[in-house]
Amino acid sequence: MAATKLPTLGDWLNWAVRQYTRHKLALGQVATSAHDEALYLLLHTLHLPLDSKPAVLRHKLTEEETTRVTEIFRRRIKEHVPAAYLTHEAFLGELRFFVDERVIIPRSYFLELLPEQIPHWLPANKPVKRVVDICTGSGCLAVLLAHQFPEAKVDAIELSPEALTVAKFNIAEHGLLKRIKLHRSDVFDVVPRVKYDVILSNPPYVPTRELRGLPAEFKNEPLMALDGGSDGLDIIRKILRQSRDRLQPHGIVVLEVGGLRAAMDQAFPELDLHWLHTEDGEDCVCLISAARLVKWPG
Secondary structure (H helix, E strand, O other): OOOHHEEEEEHHHHHHHHHHHHOOOOOOOOOOOOHHHHHHHHHHOOOOOOOHHHHHHOOEOOHHHHHHHHHHHHHHHHHHHHHHHHOOOOEEOOOOEOOOOOOOOOOOOOOHHHOOOHHOOOOOOOOOEEEEEEEEOOHHHHHHHHHOOOEEEEEEEEHHHHHHHHHHHHHHHHOOOOOEEEEEOOOOOOOOOOOOOEEEEEEOOOOOOHHOOHHHHHHHHHHHOOOOOOOOHHHHHHHHHHHHOOEEEEEEEEEEOOOHHHHHHHHHHHHHEEOOOOOOOOOOEEEEEEEHHHHHOO
16 A cells, blocks of 8 residues: 555545545444544554544654554455454443444444433333343443443343344443343343333344445444344334333333334334434434333234
């Protein structure tokens, strides 16, 4: 790569941003701009603080550092390997998680919605005692739930044994093994029957026919974590059906469903889905109360 002659971190950053555009690299798994993702890769690879001051751009690379940076960007640019799989880490807010090709890369609107909007739908005079994250993947949302509801027991459900291994590692890293219980199950199939205050999930929701059109970076993620069946609703239907007798009377189901808002409204009109507002206007997280779900004929 001609970039090996670049002397400073700033030179590498400018070069990388141009390459992101030239090679049409997909963003959104780690950062939404080429500048931010390339800078993150540089700082991580050079073992520099992620909150480094702008003066870090004057850092002159040693020969060994140049070799490492060259290899990282070769894999990112030529092989379209997602940045998080190169660094083996991803963040939700300030929370860091280990990730690799066994799990989908954490990214979720629940980071924005859990602290304020979702608790408003729960009774103020009732402590949240049981919550569950379905399709937990890396375990990141189960960890978010544990932080949001510090007195609650948390269940985390995942079908993939490979993903469960990653989730267990992350839960241990966050010191939550005593509060979060992992279950290998297809939704609630083999999970003991308890009543939850909150059932939460960011399930697979990409319609099968759309998978082949995904950018290469997203195709590197586990198919099981993406494929939602012919219309994207297979797992969602199962979650809704099985949640009916798993909720406290005041309980809620909250689902993040990507671009399926119109399909959800059409498929489940009786549920009168409530769509939570997000800062970017995507509004792709819906909330269903137990009262509506138990009357649902589906």
